[in-house]
Amino acid sequence: MKSxxxxxxxxxxxxxSGPEHWQSRWEAxxxxxxxxxxxxxxxxxxHVWAERIVQAVRSATRPVVLVAHSAGCSAVAFAAEHLHPGEVAGAFLVAPASEKAKGAVPGMGPDFIAHRRERLPFPSVLIASASDPYCTQDEARELAEAWGSEFVxxxxxxxxxxxxxxxxxPDGLLRFAGFLKSLSAVPQRLSQ
Incomplete structure (x- = not known):
């Protein structure tokens, strides 16, 4: 599979994710x-963030790959419980935020702080740093295990x-290309 x-x-x-963030650069x-x-x-x-993801997935015309960063990883896990099998081909999850870090953010909805810890219904990879100030690597490994994600x-x-x-x-973009290649079968879009 290619991008x-x-x-x-x-x-x-x-x-x-501001204009210098890798997500903004990849989007461009x-x-x-x-x-x-x-x-x-x-x-x-x-609920609001998850619903927005579900709407975006359902308006897609090709198989969907989600690319999430930080609290966006939590949003993907929340959205997953509302997605049907085959709607998402895979998820590339980067630097999730811990519950403690999310709880310290002003304006963070109380319903957003705790992680949903059920297995994701699509292939996923979770990339985490040993020096992330917002999530220890042990916490990230626990999330990867709960979500059924390959840990990197x-x-x-x-x-x-x-x-x-x-x-x-650029290393992340190379890893993303490898993740796309690993998605063996392109799921068929469900009828909308």
Whole structure:
């Protein structure tokens, strides 16, 4: 599977990933990528954010691959319980935020803090750094296990955002291309 074969939905976390963030750069570079826009990037709500993802998935015309960062990873897990088998080909999850980190964010909806810990109904990879200030690697490994995600150790990479030097993040783009290739079968879109 190549990026031109799928609809890539970019799922930012709290604050929406600014213009220098790798998600924004990928969105500009990958022709089939588009951002799932939330009404308020500073007040995440479990139901609102999940519903916005579900709507974006259902309006896609090709198999969907989700690309989430930080609290966006939680939003993907919340949305997963409302998605039908075959609607999502896979999820590329990067630097999830811990419950403690989410709880410390002003405006974070109380319903958004706790992680949904059920297995995701699609293949996924979770990439986490050993030096992420918002989630320890042990916490990230626990989430990967709960979600059924392949765990990838990103080494000493901070929060894998522009502040930690991962604006363009070419290594991530290479890993994303490898993830796309690993998705063995393109799921058929369900009738809408």
């Amino acid at each position: 031109s074969d799928v609809d890539i939905l970019i799922i930012p976390g709290w604050s929406g 570079r990958l022709t089939t990528a588009r951002r799932v826009v939330q009404d308020d990037w500073y007040k995440p709500s479990r 150790d990103a080494g000493d990479s901070g929060h894998l955002n522009s502040e930690s030097g991962h604006g363009p993040w």
